[in-house]
Amino acid sequence: MPEFILNLGDTExxxxxxxxxxxxxxxxxxxFFTGLQFEMPDGESxxxxxxGVGNLDPGALDGLEAQAVRFWIANAETLEAATESGEYDLEQAGRDLWFTRNGHGVGFWGRGLGDIGDALTEACQYDEIDLFAVPLDLETGEPLPGYHVDHATATDAEPDPDDSDAWRVFLSMPDTGLTDVERAALAALEGDADAATVARVMESxxxxDAAYQAAQNLFTRTYNDSGDTPEDSPVRLERDRTFxxxxxxxxxxxxxxxxxxxxPVAEPLADVGGQSGARMGRRGDVLDGDAGPITARRVTLDSGGYDAGGAYWGVGQSLWRVMDADGATAFLRADNAREAIREAWPVPDGTGAGDPMNGGTHA
Structure with a gap:
């Protein structure tokens, strides 16, 4: 999405x-790329x-992260195959997850991934989900009464679609944040653990968990949260067993x-000061592909071209942070991770670095 720059909010x-x-x-x-509509009191949409990110309710941010990571965990082997070339990456997979599950005109099926794309398309046939915005009273920071919130605090404020600071963004279908075991699975996948092993463990x-949730729901329907539950009740015993x-x-x-x-995939970028008089770019190192695999991760830039640590790069082609196994780092512009890696560690004849993503060495 080269034309779209996500509003990343403040530094935090x-x-x-x-x-x-x-x-x-x-x-x-x-x-956010697909947009947020709001129906004004007069009925106009x-x-x-x-x-952007700064408008997200904390619970919505946690829920969005959890949905994406759970899809990765459940489809780790397929996504590993999809990203193997370095031309298709997990960020694009995250975009395609949103597009595909919500029926937009692009998605996994249209990326030239063949059977892999078809499998990922089939895997994300979830219920559609959306973001919605709630207007805020800027004096109190609280949502205006009557807009998806249950309070009636008197206020003279009105929804202002021209002031992005006056809105908070929620998920239409709230989701729980990642559990400890899901965090462990994420850390294993980010550490290049065997995808099949992670998927197998998490399937169990x-x-x-599905069995326990079903038993808990039956228990609730049967006893309606009554505290007077026979200890030998088969419904209670089944709930306790599945737990x-x-x-x-x-x-x-x-x-x-x-x-x-x-x-960690990469340590946070060091702070280099505020946007006023910020450093132009960052110093890079010479990489050693012989030390092991070379990795690349896109650097997020705000609409002004600043990274999360305050260094200025300007906008344009994607910026990549390329690292060798010893932590040496280079910053390069490229269309994808593979191109960034090849630019950071070319072989002497200029033909590229073989397969540096897998620890390739110069010929």
Missing amino acids: SHKRFDALPDIARGYIEAA VEIDGL VRET RDNDKAERDALDVLEPLRGE
């Missing part, structure tokens, strides 16, 4: 977004421009996943 919200998993960054970017967790099974599955999963945790 930019840093929070920059630290998200790549697939979550793409998912959130696509959610207006689009609110300028909304999902199965036992123990799920708890054991999560503990077993953590035993497998914790040793697979890798180092």
